[in-house]
Amino acid sequence: MSKKKLGLNTICSHIGEVPDTQFKGAVSPMFLSSSYEFLDVDVKRYPRYFNTPNQDYLTKKIAALEHSEAAMIFGSGMAAISTMFLAFLKQGDHLVVQNTLYGGTVNFIKEEFPKYGIDFTFTNGYQAEDFEAAIKDNTKLIHIETPSNPLLTVTDIKAIAALGKSKGIFTSIDNTFASPVNQKPLDLGIDMVMHSATKYFGGHSDICAGAVASSSEHIERIWNVGKNLGGSLSDMTVWMLERSMKTLGLRVKAQTKNAMKLAKWLDKHPKISKVYYPGLKSHPEHQLAKSQMKGFGAMLSFELTEDLNSQEFQKQLKLIKSSMSLAGVESTLLSPHLTSHALLTQEERDAIGISDQLIRFSVGIENTKDLKEDIHQAITALA
Structure with missing residues (x-):
């Protein structure tokens, strides 16, 4: 039976x-060996070559979920994206x-690309025409993130692919926020999909990993760079990740359902x-998101009114955790200006709309009634 015809779960x-x-x-x-036979075997296995038994098999699950070859x-989302970039970009390229994306990616580009002689342009917006305007004769790669971190902007995947x-x-594309449960960019024409597998793939806030899915030809190109950079994952973590991904569909669907309820409730809170949530009709790209996503995801952001201190608000929460990461089964939130985008200057954050009042909210699987009560009591304590 074709993997594409099998159900998500x-x-x-x-x-x-x-x-x-x-x-x-x-x-x-679990195969924890770092040494394997090399005589008379079909595959010469070595952890840094990304092909130990646990590594090899887990990639089949990711490929099946993303409809890739x-x-x-x-070892991390940044290891995945940096290896992918360096596989397709060289000196002079x-x-x-996209101008709205994960701060770690932005920092990597700005800090490391000049050392390699790689040129780059951040778009002025996230519409297809913004990307076209930034293309040069030596442009070799276009990278997007949708929904974006942390403002949940939505980019037209088909248009960028075309x-x-x-x-x-x-x-x-960075498909971390949507996950393959809610969005399959390869089906829409994108060449390569990457994830911080630390997030929804892991789902329990106890794994650090990254993933890339693409054609066999592209993956071989990425592998040739990856084996030199050495960003492989321990088989203990690989085993934990495979175990966690068994419930990926169940978790993300439950979290997505909760996020829709929370977004509507927050939208009416005084x-x-x-x-910021693509599932709201008031979101400027709501219709676009509806056309390219199966669900609107479990990530949202919101801005507190100016009379509330965002850090004090987080300290008052009893149930929702203040956390550096996201996508666990437990609800967490953070201030992007102090965490994910702290490496950007104030001017850079202001330019893309990341204010000190902005809260990024990763919605978990708890009862929404309990989450609403926790947010309400935290706000009331500051009023």
């Missing part, structure tokens, strides 16, 4: 399992990159000045 729970040929166990055995896993193909330029 079937892929999550069955594809990518390592067969237990000895004891027939229900879960994948192949995939790779890395140019990157066009633009890249018309110009002979590769395209890539102490919330603005809510």
